[in-house]
Amino acid sequence: EPEVTQTPSHQVTQMGQEVILRCVPISNHLYFYWYRQILGQKVEFLVSFYNNEISEKSEIFDDQFSVERPDGSNFTLKIRSTKLEDSAMYFCASSSGAQETQYFGPGTRLLVL
Amino acid sequence: RKEVEQDPGPFNVPEGATVAFNCTYSNSASQSFFWYRQDCRKEPKLLMSVYSSGNEDGRFTAQLNRASQYISLLIRDSKLSDSATYLCAAGSNYQLIWGAGTKLIIKP
Secondary structure, eight states, X not given: OOOOEEEOSEEEEOTTOOEEEEEEOOTTOOEEEEXXXXXXXXXXXXXXXXXXXXXXXXXXXXXXXXXXXXXXXOEEEEESSOOGGGOEEEEEEEESSTTXXXXXXXXXXXXXX | OOOEEEOOOOEEEETTOOEEEEEEEOOXXXXXXXXXXXXXXXXXXXXXXXXXXXXEETTEEEEEETTTTEEEEEEOSOOGGGOEEEEEEXXXXXXXXXXXXXXXXXXX
């Protein structure tokens, strides 16, 4: 069964450093998403991406964040200058249509020190 | 502000019992609805999509009430393996808005 994959599974970084989280969505999916979940809190939408551009983004997704689809398979989330409060689990998801089921990757646990 | 609200629980339920969760959403423009389950420190996994006519998958039944803006999940004959956090999500405009989840603990 096809699945979304994410790397790395864990990332520890110093405050102010840049991180890039990587995702490989399901191959025939066209819509891609990033979510985050701070420990013990709800899943929060960050951004959706379709046709090589951002479709929707939340208030959390400020100028420190960017997304890219550098090739035909990867979908990345970059945080330019990490803050302590960026520590969370970051989930990538993909779907075949805008209102279709979103399938989640296993997540990257980011810890900012 | 778009919100999805759930009772956080925990619901402590004996094995074999029936349990029901509700979830309310504030955005009347929401077009798609889902129940996911999330195990501790894992990713959300789709349990079922929720359709206007209601749908059933084995022991699980989901209902959507658009007039009152809530969705429900019924679990019959609960198993120990059903212990998890159940998240509801409402979709519109390329995003899912999530509830905080309802924690279910099935006891032997």
